[in-house]
Amino acid sequence: MKSFLDWPLVPDAREVDADVALLGIARSEPYPRDPQPNDQAGAPDAIRAQSARFCYSVGNWDFDTGSDLATVLPPRHLDLGNALWVGGSYDDFAASVTERLRRLWRQQTQVVILGGDHGVTIPVLDALDALGEPVHVLQIDAHLDWREHVDGVRRGYSSPLRWASTSPAVTGITQVGLRAVGSARREEVEAARAYGSHIITAERFHADGADAVLATIPAGRAVYLTIDADGMDPAEMPAVMAPTPGGLRFHQVAPLLRAVARRHHLVGMDLVEVAPSYDALNGMTCVTAGRLILNVLGASWGPGGGRGGRADK
Numbered sequence: 001m002k003s004f005l006d007w008p009l010v011p012d013a014r015e016v017d018a019d020v021a022l023l024g025i026a027r028s029e030p031y032p033r034d035p036q037p038n039d040q041a042g043a044p045d046a047i048r049a050q051s052a053r054f055c056y057s058v059g060n061w062d063f064d065t066g067s068d069l070a071t072v073l074p075p076r077h078l079d080l081g082n083a084l085w086v087g088g089s090y091d092d093f094a095a096s097v098t099e100r101l102r103r104l105w106r107q108q109t110q111v112v113i114l115g116g117d118h119g120v121t122i123p124v125l126d127a128l129d130a131l132g133e134p135v136h137v138l139q140i141d142a143h144l145d146w147r148e149h150v151d152g153v154r155r156g157y158s159s160p161l162r163w164a165s166t167s168p169a170v171t172g173i174t175q176v177g178l179r180a181v182g183s184a185r186r187e188e189v190e191a192a193r194a195y196g197s198h199i200i201t202a203e204r205f206h207a208d209g210a211d212a213v214l215a216t217i218p219a220g221r222a223v224y225l226t227i228d229a230d231g232m233d234p235a236e237m238p239a240v241m242a243p244t245p246g247g248l249r250f251h252q253v254a255p256l257l258r259a260v261a262r263r264h265h266l267v268g269m270d271l272v273e274v275a276p277s278y279d280a281l282n283g284m285t286c287v288t289a290g291r292l293i294l295n296v297l298g299a300s301w302g303p304g305g306g307r308g309g310r311a312d313k
């Protein structure tokens with residue numbers, strides 16, 4: 001397997017000592033009606049395979065972040081490979097993912113998760129308690145993802161933000177890019193509003209810009225970022241299961257993510273819901289995914305950055 005940006009590949013590591021660690025999680029709790037594994041399960045390796053196209057060389061200048069990643073990224077950065085669920089109970093697999101993330105967050109590693117569908121975020125959220133500080137969740141998505149369950153399944157891709165709202169470690173949620181019709185019904189919208197989620201539709205984001213998003217995150221608060229590729233416009237991320245016009249554009253989202261990474265302790269992020277079989281247009285979706293991640297890394301660790309991990313660095 002080709003690693004992300006040719007980072008050292010350390011699969012199955014028990015004790016990882018890293019400032020930044022990337023982990024693929026191919027599968028989440030499946031819905032009975034969906035194929036197993038689904039198309040999104042191939043995304044971690046598909047994104048890794050495009051590394052040289054979203055970053056020609058880490059030593060070369062990145063005009064998005066105004067730096068070069070080789071200079072700003074701390075030396076201990078690892079690709080942990082993929083967490084594999086190949087059978088047995090989903091409960092056991094999810095618990096093992098959560099424990100892996102807890103070990104990383106106990107030592108203040110900044111984590112980058114490649115999904116998988118949006119259900120992979122749930123066992124990651126369960127590990128936020130290891131950070132020992134409150135966390136704000138920022139979601140980029142066309143959808144609310146607030147279902148308590150779908151067909152009895154509670155940890156699938158329609159539920160991650162509902163799950164976040166029940167986490168004691170999560171003190172606030174901002175959801176950006178919502179549009180059209182997804183799994184949410186009136187009752188889920190009312191539940192999200194009752195929780196106090198900051199819901200910024202795609203139309204409102206187009207009108208008000210990044211500042212309206214930044215204003216919802218308390219100063220000094222740690223942030224976990226979850227990016228569903230369908231939140232972005234299909235012009236730039238076409239390979240998703242639910243392409244929806246009117247989405248967020250790269251030139252709007254990249255500066256928003258850089259601002260979050262510079263102002264806040266960005267403890268980790270995931271990028272989910274890329275469907276590689278539909279990425280025939282020159283790998284554009286995987287390239288955009290990589291560019292979003294590089295903007296976060298470059299801003300976290302570059303000049304003035306929130307240093308994704310340890311405050312003492």
Ligand SMILES: [Mn+2]
Nearest residue numbers: 118141145228
């Ligand atoms: Mn989603």
